[in-house]
Amino acid sequence: MRARFLPLLAVSAAGLLALTGCVANNTSDSEHAALTVDSSADACAVSANEAPSGNLSFSVTNSGDQVTEFYLLAEDGLRIVGEVENIGPGLSRDLVVQLAPGNYLTTCKPGMVGDGIDKTAFTVTDSGDDIVVDEDLDAQVEVANTNYAAYVRDQVAQLVTGTTAFADAYLAGDDDTARSLYAGTRAHWERVETVAESFGDLDPQLDLREADLEEGQDWTGWHAIEKDLWPAEAEAGFTAYTPAQRENLATLLVADTATLNDEVQDLTFTLSQQTNGAIGLLDEVATGKVTGEEEFWSHTDLWDFQANIDGAKVLYAGVRDILLEEDADLAAELDTEFDQLQVLLDAQRVGDGFTLYTDLTPEEIKAFADQVNALGEPLNQLTATLVL
Structure with missing residues (x-):
């Protein structure tokens, strides 16, 4: 740190370049693969560790006793591709994303602190369908x-x-x-x-x-x-x-x-x-x-x-x-x-x-x-x- 203040910042990651066309929390009615996630006190159990590219939904249920979060991360474990927060005990929330083929990670965060538990590899295979990025610029910027x-x-x-x-x-x-x-x-x-x-x-x-x-x-x-x-x-x-x-x-x-x-x-x-x-x-x-x-x-x-x-x-x-x-x-x-x-x-x-x-x-x-x-x-x- 130096004794001066800069505007907020952004740059590029080549390791993440395959992860394009991701739209988090999209509520489109289009068909998508559906998975479930059980977020407990000590585990983040996803019903499958791979899915075809395209629209994908995760139905996250909190079976623990703390408010939890679920994250879908890029392969490096840093970039958040999609997430749902503030899931109270006994409650469920859905995450819907549009994913290109590639390697990802899933993790949950009971208590909403720390770096997450049960971080697990998740693979998106090539479905053969084109992944179409939302042509609405405002929507892309919002994501x-x-x-x-x-x-x-x-x-x-x-x-x-x-x-x-x-x-x-x-x-x-x-x-x-x-x-x-x-x-x-x-x-x-x-x-x-x-x-x-x-x-x-x-x-x-x-x-x-x-x-x-x-x-x-x-x-x-x-x-x-x-x-x-x-x-x-x-x-x-x-x-x-x-x-x-x-x-x-x-x-x-x-x-x-x-x-x-x-x-x-x-x-x-x-x-x-x-x-x-x-x-x-x-x-x-x-x-x-x-x-x-x-x-x-x-x-x-x-x-x-x-x-x-x-x-x-x-x-x-x-x-x-x-x-x-x-x-x-x-x-x-x-x-x-x-x-x-x-x-x-x-x-x-x-x-x-x-x-x-x-x-x-x-x-x-x-x-x-x-x-x-x-x-x-x-x-x-x-x-x-x-x-x-």
């Missing part, structure tokens, strides 16, 4: 806006759960566990970073870097704790925080994250917010992650880099059908540049994480910077193409 709002709520809900676990470890003095949770939990923030930045003081309270502190400003949030967790990387003379300081920082981090969760519950989006969001997320990569300035002590900048691109990909997947109608060449260029950027990131994977920024060579850093610039050029055309 993109609705699905992105659901994605933001889901990421922030997972951020709440992860932050609580991180803060508990930090308060208990279990620094090894806290360090292991740091980058993975922050990924949920980074995927929706430009949305979080729209809520005024919440952004600096949660994500301000020490270099951006103004005179007399209290320093709270993730990076204040980061410095304490990686003292060997801090400047000479750094003094570890006292138990009281730790408690204050952890308590504020949890409370501010809970406030963010409250704020995103009623979010709505416009197409321009999504397209401008893409530009903003890429700017976050270019000015913080590629330079190594974001995670100054942990050096986990590539985790943040990937998360920013994840969020961008989700946004782009939501508007790509619309872009194909307006400018297929621009869509093809964006697909290619996103692919190339992901190749560079994948080359730095180590287990479940990435190479530390300090272990990158100057040539590798330059390759990242060059590819971010290559993506930035076509991405900057997105809003003008779709909105103006």
Whole structure:
């Protein structure tokens, strides 16, 4: 995070490009394959793990004792293709979607918190029928806006759960566990970073870097704790925080994250917010992650880099059908540049994480910077193409 605020953001995901023509909660009377889902306290049982392409309905029944949600996700587990929320115990709701052939995931979320349970592969086979995207532009835009709002709520809900676990470890003095949770939990923030930045003081309270502190400003949030967790990387003379300081920082981090969760519950989006969001997320990569300035002590900048691109990909997947109608060449260029950027990131994977920024060579850093610039050029055309 830098001490400034950007418009909401959106970009593209090549891994999601097969998942086009998805219309969530469409109540059309056309024939469709019908499946059932039993969402209990500890399972999300779908009546089949594959179905033919075209219209598909899921009748979701809550047999548990908490309000639940059902999600149909893209193969990467990030983009929400369709979802139904607020299903009370004993109640049922239907999700109707139009799906192209491909690989998806199903999951339920009892209590409407966390990253979902019983996440299961779901395959859509080729029925041989053409998947016709709704020709009504307004309808396509509404689907993109609705699905992105659901994605933001889901990421922030997972951020709440992860932050609580991180803060508990930090308060208990279990620094090894806290360090292991740091980058993975922050990924949920980074995927929706430009949305979080729209809520005024919440952004600096949660994500301000020490270099951006103004005179007399209290320093709270993730990076204040980061410095304490990686003292060997801090400047000479750094003094570890006292138990009281730790408690204050952890308590504020949890409370501010809970406030963010409250704020995103009623979010709505416009197409321009999504397209401008893409530009903003890429700017976050270019000015913080590629330079190594974001995670100054942990050096986990590539985790943040990937998360920013994840969020961008989700946004782009939501508007790509619309872009194909307006400018297929621009869509093809964006697909290619996103692919190339992901190749560079994948080359730095180590287990479940990435190479530390300090272990990158100057040539590798330059390759990242060059590819971010290559993506930035076509991405900057997105809003003008779709909105103006």
